[in-house]
Amino acid sequence: MYTTEVHQKSREEVIARQQQEMLELSTPVVKLWEGILALPMIGTLDSARTQIVMESLLQRIVETGSSIAIIDITGVPTVDTLTAQHLLKTVTAARLMGAECIISGIRPQIAQTIVHLGVDLGDITTKASLADAFAIALERTGRAVRRVRAGS
C-alpha cells in the first residue's frame, strides 16, 4: 500500500514538472527585427498558458521597446470562444502599453469557426500567414524588403 502511494506520488511529481517545463518551452517570444516581436503559439491555449504568454510578451515588449508584436497561431489546433477571449485580452494589454498586435497563421477552418462563434476581433489586424504579417509590420515601421539581384 505504502509502495503504491510513493510510486503514485513520484509519478505525479514528474507529470507536474513536465507540465511546467512544457509551459516554459512552448512560449518563446522572438525578436524578428528592430521593433518587431513574434510569438509563435503551439498547442492548445488554456487560461494558465495564456497568462504566462501574456506576461512574457509584455515583458519583452518593455525590454526591447518593440512597437509591433505578431501573434502566430499556426500551431494552435482549435479556437473556441475562451481561446479567442484570451487572445483579445493579450492584444488589449499590449495596446495599453503602446504596442500593436497582429494575429497571423489563421487557418481556413479557424477563420470559419471564429465567424460561426460570432467572435468579434474588432479592429485587430489579422493575416493568413506570418510572412504577410511580417511584411505589414515592416511597412508600419517604415521599412521594406527588396531584392538586390535576380535570384534563381
Place this chain on the structure above:
Amino acid sequence: MERIPILRMGEFLLVTIQVDMHDRLVTALQEDLTSQIAASSAHGVLIDISSLDMVDSFIGRMIGTIAGMSRVLDAETVVVGMRPAVAITLVELGLSLPGVRTALDVEKGMVLLRAATRRRLGEAGDGRDEK
C-alpha cells in the same frame, strides 16, 4: 495637500506620475489638468505612468475620463510607459480604455502627439498653407 505637477512643453502638457495614486490625488489632477488645458490652449497631453505600479478600477477609469475630458477641450491625449502588470490588471478589470492613445515611452509618445496634431491642423487648414 500634494499635487501632481503639470509641465508645459510648447503646445503640449506633460504629466508625469511618480507617486502612488490615491483617489483624491486623481480627482485633483483631473481638475488641474482641465483648467490648465483651458488656460494654455494646449493641443496635446502626454501622461507618463511609467512609475505607476498599482492601479485599481477607479484610477483606471479616471485615466479614461481624463482622456475624454481633454478631447472635449480639443487636446489629444497619449498615455505612455504603462507597465506590464498594470496593463494586465486593467484588462482583467475589463477596462480596455478605448479611444486612449498609447505609446511605449515618452519619446514615441511625443512623435505620436506631433503627428496627431499636425494631421488635425492640416485638415483644418485644407492644406492651403503648404504652398
